[in-house]
Amino acid sequence: MSFCPNCGKKIEGDVSFCPSCGFSLKGEQKNSSPSSSPGKSKIKSGSGSNTKTYMIISVAGLGALALLSLMIGDSLGFIIAAALCAVLYFLGMKKFEEGEQDSAKKIFLIVAILTGVVGLAILLMGNFIGAIDILIAIPVFMAWNEMEKG
Numbered sequence: 001m002s003f004c005p006n007c008g009k010k011i012e013g014d015v016s017f018c019p020s021c022g023f024s025l026k027g028e029q030k031n032s033s034p035s036s037s038p039g040k041s042k043i044k045s046g047s048g049s050n051t052k053t054y055m056i057i058s059v060a061g062l063g064a065l066a067l068l069s070l071m072i073g074d075s076l077g078f079i080i081a082a083a084l085c086a087v088l089y090f091l092g093m094k095k096f097e098e099g100e101q102d103s104a105k106k107i108f109l110i111v112a113i114l115t116g117v118v119g120l121a122i123l124l125m126g127n128f129i130g131a132i133d134i135l136i137a138i139p140v141f142m143a144w145n146e147m148e149k150g
């Protein structure tokens with residue numbers, strides 16, 4: 001049992017209009033909870049652990065590339081990959097763990113660019129190893145990006 005909001009007369013049954021004054025009752029019905037967006041709290045993903053993951057992938061990737069170069073007898077490739085791997089590990093990852101974010105960030109950016117550029121050059125020379133180089137540059141760059149964000 002309800003009453004017309006316009007004229008106040010009793011309304012019986014489920015009707016769209018008030019039988020007394022013709023007031024539209026459907027329009028007067030309460031809007032069922034206007035989809036209140038509960039302001040999704042952005043879950044801050046642990047940027048530290050993300051950074052670490054990318055760093056480990058980067059170092060492992062360069063290490064694997066150094067090994068691969070050694071196996072196929074590419075001494076220059078081995079030296080470059082091993083050097084970049086060492087720089088990334090000792091100057092990048094270690095610095096990061098010691099809390100020297102800025103130094104680590106620079107190292108990772110430099111290595112990302114170097115790895116990418118060297119990879120592209122090697123690829124243009126017709127060596128497939130270059131493609132691997134470029135692939136490895138991605139997690140190195142991602143590690144830098146994570147540090148840049150956080």
Ligand SMILES: [Zn+2]
Pocket residue numbers: 004005006007008009018019020021022023
């Ligand atoms: Zn009415």
